Amino acid sequence: MAEQDICPHLDSIGEVTKEDLLQKSKGTCQSCGAGGPNLWACLQVKSEAAPPPVGHPLKAVPIAVAEEEGSESEEDELKPRGLTGMKNIGNSCYMNAALQALSNCPPLTQFFLDCSGLVRTDKKPALCKSYQKLISELWHKKRPSYVVPTSLSHGIKLVNPMFRGYAQQDTQEFLRCLMDQLHEELKEPLTECSMSSEGSDGEDRRDGDRSPSEDDFLSCDSGSSSDRGEGGGPGEGELLVQDEPGGGLISEKERLKERRVSGSSLRGGSQEMDEDADVDTAAAEEPQSTPCSPVRTLQELHNKLSSSPPRSSPLRSAGPVYAFKKAQLLLGARKKKQSHYRSVISDIFDGSILSLVQCLTCDRVSNTVETFQDLSLPIPGKEDLAKLHSSIHQNLPVKTGACPDTYGSQGWITYIMDSIRRFVVSCIPSWFWGPMVTLEDCLAAFFAADELKGDNMYSCERCKKLRNGVKYCKVLRLPEILCIHLKRFRHEVMYSFKINSHVSFPLEGLDMRPFLAKESPSQVTTYDLLSVICHHGTAGSGHYIAYCQNVINGQWYEFDDQYVTEVHETVVQNAEAYVLFYRKSSEESVRERQKVVALANMKEPSLLQFYISREWLNKFNTFAEPGPISNHTFLCQHGGIPPNKYHYIDDLVVIVPQNVWEYLYNSFGGGPAVNHLYMCAICQVEIEALAKRRKTEIDTFIKLNKEFQAEEAPPVILCISMQWFREWESFVKGKDNEPPGPIDNSKIGVMKGGHIQLKQGADYGQISEETWQYLLGIYGGGPEIAVRQTVAPADPDSLHGERKIEAETRAL
Numbered sequence: 001m002a003e004q005d006i007c008p009h010l011d012s013i014g015e016v017t018k019e020d021l022l023q024k025s026k027g028t029c030q031s032c033g034a035g036g037p038n039l040w041a042c043l044q045v046k047s048e049a050a051p052p053p054v055g056h057p058l059k060a061v062p063i064a065v066a067e068e069e070g071s072e073s074e075e076d077e078l079k080p081r082g083l084t085g086m087k088n089i090g091n092s093c094y095m096n097a098a099l100q101a102l103s104n105c106p107p108l109t110q111f112f113l114d115c116s117g118l119v120r121t122d123k124k125p126a127l128c129k130s131y132q133k134l135i136s137e138l139w140h141k142k143r144p145s146y147v148v149p150t151s152l153s154h155g156i157k158l159v160n161p162m163f164r165g166y167a168q169q170d171t172q173e174f175l176r177c178l179m180d181q182l183h184e185e186l187k188e189p190l191t192e193c194s195m196s197s198e199g200s201d202g203e204d205r206r207d208g209d210r211s212p213s214e215d216d217f218l219s220c221d222s223g224s225s226s227d228r229g230e231g232g233g234p235g236e237g238e239l240l241v242q243d244e245p246g247g248g249l250i251s252e253k254e255r256l257k258e259r260r261v262s263g264s265s266l267r268g269g270s271q272e273m274d275e276d277a278d279v280d281t282a283a284a285e286e287p288q289s290t291p292c293s294p295v296r297t298l299q300e301l302h303n304k305l306s307s308s309p310p311r312s313s314p315l316r317s318a319g320p321v322y323a324f325k326k327a328q329l330l331l332g333a334r335k336k337k338q339s340h341y342r343s344v345i346s347d348i349f350d351g352s353i354l355s356l357v358q359c360l361t362c363d364r365v366s367n368t369v370e371t372f373q374d375l376s377l378p379i380p381g382k383e384d385l386a387k388l389h390s391s392i393h394q395n396l397p398v399k400t401g402a403c404p405d406t407y408g409s410q411g412w413i414t415y416i417m418d419s420i421r422r423f424v425v426s427c428i429p430s431w432f433w434g435p436m437v438t439l440e441d442c443l444a445a446f447f448a449a450d451e452l453k454g455d456n457m458y459s460c461e462r463c464k465k466l467r468n469g470v471k472y473c474k475v476l477r478l479p480e481i482l483c484i485h486l487k488r489f490r491h492e493v494m495y496s497f498k499i500n501s502h503v504s505f506p507l508e509g510l511d512m513r514p515f516l517a518k519e520s521p522s523q524v525t526t527y528d529l530l531s532v533i534c535h536h537g538t539a540g541s542g543h544y545i546a547y548c549q550n551v552i553n554g555q556w557y558e559f560d561d562q563y564v565t566e567v568h569e570t571v572v573q574n575a576e577a578y579v580l581f582y583r584k585s586s587e588e589s590v591r592e593r594q595k596v597v598a599l600a601n602m603k604e605p606s607l608l609q610f611y612i613s614r615e616w617l618n619k620f621n622t623f624a625e626p627g628p629i630s631n632h633t634f635l636c637q638h639g640g641i642p643p644n645k646y647h648y649i650d651d652l653v654v655i656v657p658q659n660v661w662e663y664l665y666n667s668f669g670g671g672p673a674v675n676h677l678y679m680c681a682i683c684q685v686e687i688e689a690l691a692k693r694r695k696t697e698i699d700t701f702i703k704l705n706k707e708f709q710a711e712e713a714p715p716v717i718l719c720i721s722m723q724w725f726r727e728w729e730s731f732v733k734g735k736d737n738e739p740p741g742p743i744d745n746s747k748i749g750v751m752k753g754g755h756i757q758l759k760q761g762a763d764y765g766q767i768s769e770e771t772w773q774y775l776l777g778i779y780g781g782g783p784e785i786a787v788r789q790t791v792a793p794a795d796p797d798s799l800h801g802e803r804k805i806e807a808e809t810r811a812l
Helices: 018-025 040-048 062-068 074-078 093-103 106-114 127-138 150-159 171-186 192-204 252-259 295-306 320-333 344-349 382-393 411-426 439-447 569-573 587-602 614-622 646-651 658-668 681-710 722-732 769-779 796-811
Strands: 351-359 365-372 375-377 450-452 458-460 465-467 469-477 481-486 489-491 496-498 526-537 542-549 556-560 563-567 577-584 609-613 653-657 717-721 749-752 755-758 764-767 786-788
Touching: 093 106, 093 127, 093 150, 093 171, 093 526, 093 542, 093 556, 093 577, 106 127, 106 344, 106 614, 127 150, 127 171, 150 171, 171 344, 171 577, 344 481, 351 458, 375 439, 382 439, 439 469, 439 481, 458 469, 556 569, 563 569, 587 614, 587 653, 587 658, 609 614, 609 658, 614 653, 653 658, 681 722, 681 769, 717 722, 717 769, 722 764, 764 769
Parallel strands: 375 481
Antiparallel strands: 351 365, 351 469, 450 469, 458 465, 481 577, 489 496, 526 542, 526 577, 542 556, 556 563, 609 653, 717 764, 717 786, 749 755
């Protein structure tokens, strides 16, 4: 019996002495050269290291990777990839499920695989690099069974302290934080040429700082209570405190949103997007053309007002009251020029909503265009469903033309299926089945009109008083990938709970046409499901998994941390969805790609070769609506290559034959045509001049500030707004390419007794009069605010007279 207990492998181990163990403990790692004895750490890192990235693991048009064509066999291309799990590193299922859902979004994944040269950033923590490495690991043909997303997890914790530690978090909050940071690291300014070529699509791009306007009104309410659908995205247009399972810490930003009664989010812009269009719907039947988004008009206004700041300020010679009010008016119009930015994140996930508020007394309509990255939809209850379904056959309680029916014509087949479904549900007790809710019901609740009355009356600008009104919204531009978040978690003051109602959702053919605005340029309105994130558990704790459709073989898989299992589509349909990712579906785009492939395979000899943006070609390969050709991603405004991009231009362009270029140009427009690549000499001169200007300004400031610090009792100390100073500092240190606007001291000053005084608690800095005059001469602005003025010497004659009067007074 004892002999059977002896391990049969002992004979193969051999004899190891104490000296051998000591010698081995002094070894070194072959990769990094680190010494023992903890070489197991190097082994762990090496085992987690990714194999070299592959060129094109997803289906793509061969011209996008023509130089790598033939590197893999057809059998390898048809072999499914992306079926790699992720290890749970401590309550990280919320992160793993979100990353798997994003990984199975072909436009985004294809960008990080085929356009790896575009993933460049100097911003910390370089989360885009960590995400690119993770995607390369997940989609490599020699993939491991699972990976450990340590680098990305560490980066997201640096970005947002909420994710530090090992507490349970909300997967939707993680998605928003991740995509916001990816956008910040990958964003590029939109040139005037690219904005004009993109037309209306360029009007609602994200702005650089991505902070919403504080003066906008809140729109896109859904339902009849305060927990209505958000306007989309993490901008301040959301209406409800963010749902968070796992005990749910509610951020201060979300609490502010809940307290706001009116406001809207231009998700991606500090530039105000409100347009108060006085539209009299009852006056005449003539069509009135009011622009849906005034971005371009506002941008042109900013350009005209801030193109050439004055060398000196005329406010010093004017009176203090006049100077202060004049400064406020001027600086209100002459702000720093707002730059518009885009990135692969905004190209894929950003859509826009047109929100309208109508006064029911004077019929005045206020328009607001909001950019959203996701739609947070309420889950309607039984009473809400009855109201929604009754509104299909009844007119909404608003004036004619104010808000059309929520549902459009759905066809007799849809009507019959809907009737059968509701009959089956009615035969089962509601306590057992609960209300049958569809994703279309949630969308209808989100886009339903709201009556503004009672305590929630509308403050009409025309009537100058509170009035009854109606608020409604429609989608102005549909995103390439539509992210939908179902609001399953409610957080009250004393408790939290989860809405477990089953929401049925289509795997194919989600039609967004009933919710489109008439002004929408979107041609493709049908979506197919890519992935769905599910939460199992309660509001206090639970577990996240993801169901994703593999883009290569079309099969559905369950991603449960490090375990990946193939499932039938019925399993997906019965899932308790929390976040869904839908992709635009278009057979026309597939036919377009097939035509281009056929043209590329013809290999006709051509006298000219054309360069085309690799990033746009990736859009053509993966988008249903790629938009016009945009070669401005690698060109400057002068038509050359910017000096900072010239050394990696091969990563930015693809050479296509003449017949392919002509077909793409005739089909999509845009451009411009590029047959020769050269570094722009004008940009080089501008860069050198900008560097010289920065050095001169910062050296002069340091010199004047040293002289100011050396003065024991300076006769005058002037104040400068630290907000403006930080913008100037970022410019002269090279962190911001745009110079600041005029000096804006209006926020740190207040009028008292006809004089401009420093506001108590203002954020300001102290500088000398010489420094003030130097900065004022370059940027202009004002007003001038002093904390210590020069005391004028007393007049000898007046002093003698005072002494005489004092002597006479004493004598009396």
